[in-house]
Amino acid sequence: MSRDMMNDQELEQLFAAEREAEPLSDALMARILADADERIVARQGAVRTVAPRARRFDWAWVMPGTAMAACLCAGIFIGLSGSVTDTLGFGTGAEQSFAQLLDGDGFDSLFEEEQS
Amino acid sequence: MAYDGMNEVSDDALMVLYANGDPQAARMLTVRHASRVLNLARRMLKDEAEAEDVTQEAMLRLWKNASDWRQGEAKVSTWLYKVASNLCLDRLRKKRGTDLDDIPEPEDDTPGVEAQIMATERAESLRDAMAALPERQRLAVSLRHIEGLSNPEIAEAMSLSVEAVESLTARAKRSLKALLADKKDELGLVR
Secondary structure: OOOOOOHHHHHHHHHHOOOOOOOOHHHHHHEEHHHEEEHHEEEEEEEHHHHHHOOOOOHHHHHHHHHHHHHHHHHHHHHHHHHHHOOOOOOOOOHHHHHHHHOOOOHHHHHHHOOO | OOOOHHHHHHHHHHHHHOOOOOOHHHHHHHHHHHHHHHHHHHHHOHHHHHHHHHHHHHHOOOOHHHHHEEEOOOOOOHHHHHHHHHHHHHHHHHOOOOOHOOOOOOOHHHHHHHHHHHHHHHHHHHHHHOOOOOOHHHHHHHHHHHHOHHHHHHHHHOOOOHHHHHHHHHHHHHHHHHHHHHOOOOOOOOO
16 A cells, blocks of 8 residues: 555646536426426416505605695795895894884885875 | 527526516526526535535526616626625535534445446546535635636625635635545546
């Protein structure tokens, strides 16, 4: 018996013997293919249930958009109305005029003030 | 669809066909790859039933992944070796605490033609020697020298650098040469 180290060529002969892969048994092949068929059926089932749901009108997506649009309109309205009152000269002494309105004199008090 | 030229269809194309519900594509992929996965698992686990379970599980993961398969990103064979390697390493980790009595005895040799006996003895000697290697060395040397993967492919399958793979295979080969040194004459190896 030799105590020499094995060389690359000798080791390669052992690898070559091992390389000849044994084929799959019929039973294992059947198990693997049954899994494959099962996945096909599962995927086709999933597609059938998901597809109609994707086409349905979804209020959950529409409502936040509507709310944002309403806020935007309100912001534009407030901004524009502020600039209109400034242009017409209602902006000066606004706090006082507003207090007069609340006191019950109404819009007439504002005109009286301007005339005097 | 006819499959007369199925052998020329690429693995990527077969994955697309399978994802579209073609069972013949699954059969072709199984014929191409499952036996190699099984042999790798056999060498790693030295247990036929467990090796078959690992093969079935690896193929099942391939089927599950088919609809998300990105063509050209990974080779089917490398992807399968990666999955099978991880499954084997997981099982070996769990097995470490197992009682020795639970590990099945090797099957008895059946007398046959001399050449067949020699081939069997060579294969068994190699498997025994490989079983003595650390798990990652065993996996790397199997993929490199038996399954014929390139070092970059093994690096991908084992999530390592190419340098680490080279180091693992070199150490594994050195150990195998030492472990099998006594059996050179017995196995009738030609220099």
